Amino acid sequence: MSAYIIQTDRLAYAYGERQVLQNISLQVPAGSIFGFLGPNGSGKTTTIRLLLGLIQTGKQRITLFGQDINGNRLSILRRVGALIEIPTLYPHLTGQQNLEIARLARNADRDQVGKVLRMVGLTDDASLKVKGYSLGMRQRLGIALALLGDPDLLILDEPTNGLDPAGIREIRSLLIELSQEHGKTIFVSSHLLSEMEKMVTDVAIIHNGHLLFQGPIGGLYQAYQLRIGAVPNLHGHSAVTLEDIFLNLTNASI
Template identity: 60%
Template sequence: MEARSNIIETRNLDFSFHPGVPVLKDINLRVPAGSIYGFLGPNGAGKTTTLRLLLGLIKQEQSPIQIFGKDFWRDRLTVLKRIGSLIEQPSLYGHLTGRENLEVFRLSYGCERTRIDEVLAIVGLTDAAGKKAKEYSLGMKQRLAIAIALLHQPDLLILDEPTNGLDPNGIIEIRDLLRNLNQAYGTTILISSHLLPEVEKIVTHLGIINQGKLIFQGTLPELQQFKTAALTLAAEVDDPVKATSLIKDNFTIKQVEGQLHISIQNKEQVAEIARIWEQNQINIYQLTLLKSDLEDLFMQIINN
């Protein structure tokens, strides 16, 4: 299969707010065209700083950044016309309706008026277009902010924590919206987040940043190969409290939906645990080895 070109490339990107105190160190970001790229990291890792540099919100013209194959600072206006973004909280006029908010930004973008109805339909706000933005739920505000970012039909969408603070239904709405934008319109999406299980559901590629360093970049299967996470043994027993007390000194255990989830290092430890329980009259109903998810892998990498 022919390799896709990268929409975003940075080369050995460094950044400091204060001399001698680096925030980013040697960042080589590669965001493939047509991808949903999850940019992951704990708070303070450098995610938002990186995104702000990519958008020129932090001025550092020596930053080695290429977007759409162009030097960002040399062709900044041309590049920005092809990018939509939402960084931190959406900037909306609460006293205006959703449609009126879009009209304000449509005039600044110079888009056709028909584009307003198009983006309202894309984000699922057609029926709420006449409602004042201050009356919108947080999820609706996020979708309206994304609609504004889509007005000029960008090829690249950059979103910083777009599901932050949303309830589960709002998170699902944003997730479905981003997947549709990517699949139906071919929009490349760079999304930063700390909600790892949600990111796992939609990303095609991801990068993990910690303490200003990009410590992994690739696809989810490549991440599985990059770092073999500790195995998790899911156990159903008749006496979870007693079963836990028998092995808690040697294993990390948590209860999940009526099961004991036990972190183990190898399959031999399954036999060890089963033997301890059987010797102490614990009835074992089921033992299952679970596949490591993105959160397991993420925590192992950043704590390495």
């Protein structure tokens, strides 16, 4: 099997005459937490919709697990869990009932509901109606829905949107646990750079539909330090942040 779970080859997409993506070639390593970073409107959600086969492009190749999405979408999606922005939930039903409906739709095993509730820390709240859930609880329930069927890959689009700092920390801890303890490859898009800095192993930075950088996050810091001549501290890092690097790259590309 390829070392890369997701690969795209010069991916491009346009809405009418507006070019949204141009020559995006991604390589997402197996077992990584891959941060897909960029400001709002940079093309992140369009890329995710293409990866899931929700929209289609021309001849550019998109492969997941070494298979082309165009000819193998159903078999691929059995191995993928996805959450695009705000999860679609039934507020008048309990968290457990929402999961049971989704379990039946995915034809997942009966024990999956209890398992994913434990994974996202919602076991004690499973019998409560979703209309009483906080936004953070709803996001965790959305991730639980994505985890049904025990997927190898999670694709999450802005999973911390609208959360307070405590909720953001909860989601971050959950994603790290899913990667390190459950072996999931996680592709997560966000514009919250300080948060991504705390959990991702690899990054791709996109701006105005162009890929500005891709690789291990450590390689990003090293490349930036060489570029500006920064002197590392005793731990091998300079004082620059991911936000510093991002702003430098995006300003240079305008």
